[in-house]
Amino acid sequence: PGELYIGGAGVTDGYLNRDHLTGERFISNPFANGNNDLLYRTGDRARWRTDGQLEILDRMDRQLKIRGQRIEPGEIETTVSRHPAIAACAVEPVINGNSDVTLKLFVIYRNGATPPSTGEIRRFLRSSLPSYMVPNHVVSLKEFPQLPNGKIDRAALRKRVAGPDGSQDHYVGPRTPIEAALTEIWSEVLGVSRVGVEDDFFELGGHSLLIADVVTRMQDVLDCDIPLHTLFEHPTIARLLAAVGQTPQPAVVASPDSLSRRTTNPLLVPIHVGSAHPPLFLVHAAGGIVSPYVHLANRLGPDESLYGIEHPGMHGETIEHSIPQLAALYCNVIRESQPHGPYLLGGWSFGGLVAYEAAQQLTKDGADVRFLALLDSFLPAADQKPSGRTHLLRTYLRHYGLGPERTSLDFCEGAATVDDMLAKAHEELRRTGLLPAKLDLSAFVEHFAIYAHAIEATGSYHPSCGYPGQVTLVRSTSRVGGESCSRGWADLSPANLVVYDVAGDHYQMLQEPWVATVAEVLQSLLHSARNGRAGT
Secondary structure (H helix, E strand, C coil): CEEEEEECCCCCCCCCCCHHHHHHHEEECCCCCCCCCEEEEEEEEEEECCCCCEEEEEEHHHCEEECCEEECHHHHHHHHCCCCCEEEEEEEEEECCCCCEEEEEEEEECCCCCCCCHHHHHHHHHCCCCHHHCCCEEEECCCCCECCCCCECHHHHCCCCCCCCCCCCCCCCCCCHHHHHHHHHHHHHHCCCCCCCCCCCCCCCCCHHHHHHHHHHHHHHHCCCCCCHHHHHCCCHHHHHHHCCCCCCCCCCCCCCCCCCCCCCCCEEEEECCCCCCCEEEECCCCCCCHHHHHHHHHHCCCCCEEEECCHHHHCCCCCCCHHHHHHHHHHHHHHHCCCCCEEEEEECHHHHHHHHHHHHHHHCCCCEEEEEEECCCCCCCCCCCCCHHHHHHHHHHCCCCCCCCCCCHHHCCCCCHHHHHHHHHHHHHHCCCCCCCCCHHHHHHHHHHHHHHHHHHHCCCCCCCCCCCEEEEEECCCCCCCCCCCCHHHCCCCCEEEEEECCCCCHHHCCCCHHHHHHHHHHHHHHHHCCCCCC
């Protein structure tokens, strides 16, 4: 498929008194034989079919970029149209009250069809599309607003909200003033007109970058501390209130040997707790947070148990730790939760270095480390020079989903200091919807300080050789920069290093759709480790 251009005698010379638009849409015909012919760019994406027919697919100018992912609404609409209960559909981006961009799906149901719930539609789409292309909200309408030419009036469509014929999800409204206050917070942050106390934060379009905002505002209402991981564990208002003691806690049946779903150490975040035991502990990357592992947890399946370990700097403690010091701290955190092995460890990027050191320390103490996964982690070269602050800022912004084409920092033009650059970067991330509007500059600067110190700690880390266990390196195939194919690990563990290649670059590999391959690799290896085999 490609953009459709029209040429020939019927093409005019341009738009009347609109020179700028003429320059964009009318171009010289490269196929003309010396004549001053023009081609008109229609903006339609089209393809030739095998039967010789020209098929118009959708509009080229509808491509979106949300949190670093390129999205074609037409592809989503094509998939939605395959649902037997849906007669027509349209997908539009919407900006909620928190300046966050999400996708909204508008549908018209077939006459006589039983309208599926929002959850059913999202599950249907997930079977064919990556999660970032699944709309957060579904609105059903009797008809779509139209322009005089018969096309859908998309500007008017974006303003529509669900009416009495909207989705048929089971809705439980707020029953107390506190529940009403929290549903109002979620509605504002997520840009959803109606929030029930049994609605899932992530199903409504919530994501890791919004968690800090919504938790801070809920703490003001409840007048109590709410660890960030509480929302991962209890993603509905009813369950969250029960978890913090605001309503009676329902009984939970758990196997005697399973880990508690609640943790007393704020550094330990239960991203997902299933029936699998022992759990997989993943150490944070240089940014200090564990939200990069959320997509991986979803892909590993409902039975998997995955705990993230956050940097102490995220909780107001000192950020000045070496990698061995962090590893020693995290070994204590792990043993508080799981006193005895076997232990399953891992980490992405910087987190892999800390996980390797933790595995070394646990093994020296006689513990059974059954599994160690390094997710595209690489050892620094012996002669590696410290990174400048500008370079650190570029790589830091990639963690927020800013694509490599923007990390030239063109939006920082005129900034005289790193602090000025951070302020401009914070403004740009908020403008593009990659950062919640409520995440203020001071918190953004604090996160960067954690990241910068972690990178500096990497340069001074000299791991010891001789780790006796298997080291599993999950390596991105699109890595740039010319690093060694083994990321330096072959020099430490030449005999017991196993390498798996996965699609995507260093930052994409834990995002949809690339994370599916990472999860597939880990699922097999974790199963083997839990059954007493090293697994290859």
